[in-house]
Each structure stands twice: as structure tokens, then as C-alpha cells.
Amino acid sequence: MIQFGVIARNFSSSSAVQSAIKNVTVIGGGLMGSGIAQVSAQAGQNVILVDLSSDVLAKSQKSIGNNLGRVAKKIYKDNPKEGEKFVSESMARIKTATDPVSASQGADLVVEAIVENMDIKHQLFKKLDAAAPNHTIFASNTSSLSINEIAAAVKRKDKFGGLHFFNPVPVMRLLEVVKGAETSTATYETMMAWGKGVGKTCITCKDTPGFVVNRLLVPYIAEAIRLFERGDASARDIDIAMKLGAGYPMGPLELADYVGLDTNKFILDGWHKKYPQETLFNPIPLLNKLVSEGKLGVKTGEGFYKYEKK
């Protein structure tokens, strides 16, 4: 069951977040960054959303506007005027920028949601570390990289942690708060309070590959692909089985298409390279074939299933 009401309730009850963090800079205006900007602004935070591309920022603003409209319809179903006010006030709290450095100079919290590449994340955080105020907390939304390895680029390791959101961010209620080896208790507590303030249920995890959700989801999806590859069951039957037999909202192959087969492959390959003895992370010939054919799932119109192009 999807509960948007929780956003308003949790925010009003969390005074800690209101005092500790008021200004959030979200870097990366793609799928995840736009969702993180949206839930932050909904909760009353001042947000700067940063991307290298102004086209991406324009698209993000449009999709945030649409998604806020969906939220408003639910929270203010009997009061459309209040709903419109909620959308316009939330939108007004989001500014956009193309320079991460100047956009971080007034930030209490920077949430990074750029491309999943260690070198590029290092380059970004090195620049931010030199420019952001001393009190600014840095967090990465990485799906599969190590928080400690990302934090190696900064001096403020005590003020660095993981804030791992789920797609679609406005709908998925979980936030994984990742404590790195040197994350201080104060930073961890501020991240937990902030996560609760933006309407999420927070769980805590050490810096372990995939944290909790992806450590379980990646092998689960991999096994589903192997089952299909062996011809043990059809794609449709595998998905029906997990929806009706295990209560998942999407089957594993539908979810693989939704996340993107290139992303699935990227994570599996990265972990296989790092942990070659772990057979759960072994490469999957069928997945490699689909990716090499450009069949990446929903975003390209075909993966395990075919989709109408939007």
C-alpha cells in the first residue's frame, strides 16, 4: 500500500531535521536526483538541483511538477486549491544549477546522485570538499559502490555517509542510511533524522556490497535470469510466480527491465571482478547478449519483454 500521507506526518514531527538541515544540494538531475530533490522540497527543504546538462534539468523540473501533482491529488483530494499551493510552493523551493561547486557553498547536506563511476564520483567530491563549508555533510546515493572508497576522496570522512534511495523515489518508502568506517555518530544521527523528515523509513547498514536491498535483489534477479536462460520456465511464469507466490509488486524479470539490463550487468560485472569467488555474481550469458543487442529493458522498448516507446 502506498502512503503519501506519511510524508506530511513525518516531516511535521521531526524538528531535528528542521534545525540541522535546511539547505540540500542534490547533484545529478537524472532519475534518482530529481526524485530526491522532489521529496526534499515536499518536506520543506530549500533545494538546489545540479546537473551538467541544462536539458536534463529542464526535463527533471517537468517530471517533478507532474509527480508533485500526483502527490497533491492524494494528500489534498478534497481541497484542490491547497493541492495547487502545495505544488507551487514545493516547486518554488527547487532551484537548479550547472556548477556543483558554487551550488554547494550554502549546503548543509549534499546528496550525490551522478553516474555510477568511482573516478567521476572522486573528482566531484574532491572539488566539493575544497569548496563546501566545514559543517556540510556529504552523502552518496550509490547503488553498488563502496561508501568508504568514495569517501577516500575527501578529508571530512567523519561527515560522509550513504543515503540510498529507491526508484521511484517519491513512492518507495525505504531509505538505507549507510555508516562508513569513519562516519561519525553525529553525522549518522543527522542523516537518520533527515531521512525521517523527508518521509522515509530509514534502516541502517554497514558499508557492505549492495547494502541490504541490492545485496539480496541482485542475486535474486540473477537467479531468475538463469532460470529463464535454462528454459525451466517462461519469463511470464517466473514473474507471475513471484508476484502471486511471494507477494512482490513486480516479478524479477519485470524488475530487471524496469531497472535497466545495462545497470544489472554493470553491478554484476563490478562485483564479480571484486569478489571472483562469489558464484552468485558470476556473469550471465543471456544478460550479456541482451545488453550487447541494445535490449536494455523499458528504456529502449525491449528487454525480457517488449514495451511501447514513449
Ligand SMILES: CCCCCCCC(=O)CC(=O)SCCNC(=O)CCNC(=O)[C@H](O)C(C)(C)COP(=O)(O)OP(=O)(O)OC[C@H]1O[C@@H](n2cnc3c(N)ncnc32)[C@H](O)[C@@H]1OP(=O)(O)O
Ligand atoms: C538487480 C537490481 C539492481 C538494482 C540497481 C539499482 C537500483 C537500486 O539501487 C535500488 C532500487 O531502486 S531497486 C528497485 C526498487 N523498486 C522496486 O522494486 C519497484 C517495484 N515496483 C513497484 O513498487 C510498483 O510496481 C511501482 C510503484 C513502480 C508502480 O506501481 P503500480 O504498478 O501499481 O503502477 P501505478 O499505478 O502507475 O503506480 C502506483 C501508484 O504510485 C503512484 N506513482 C507512481 N510513480 C510515481 C511517481 N514517480 N511519483 C509520484 N507518484 C507515483 C501512482 O500515481 C499510483 O498511485 P495510485 O493511483 O494512488 O495507486
Ligand SMILES: NC(=O)C1=CN([C@@H]2O[C@H](COP(=O)(O)OP(=O)(O)OC[C@H]3O[C@@H](n4cnc5c(N)ncnc54)[C@H](O)[C@@H]3O)[C@@H](O)[C@H]2O)C=CC1
Ligand atoms: N536508477 C536506479 O534505480 C537507482 C540508481 N541509484 C544510483 O543513483 C545514481 C544516479 O543514478 P540515476 O539517477 O539512475 O542516473 P541518471 O543517468 O538518470 O542520472 C545521472 C545524472 O548525473 C549527471 N551527471 C553526471 N556527472 C555529473 C557531474 N560530475 N556533476 C553533475 N551532474 C552529473 C548526468 O548528466 C545525469 O543526468 C547512481 O549512483 C546509481 O547507482 C540508486 C538507487 C536506484
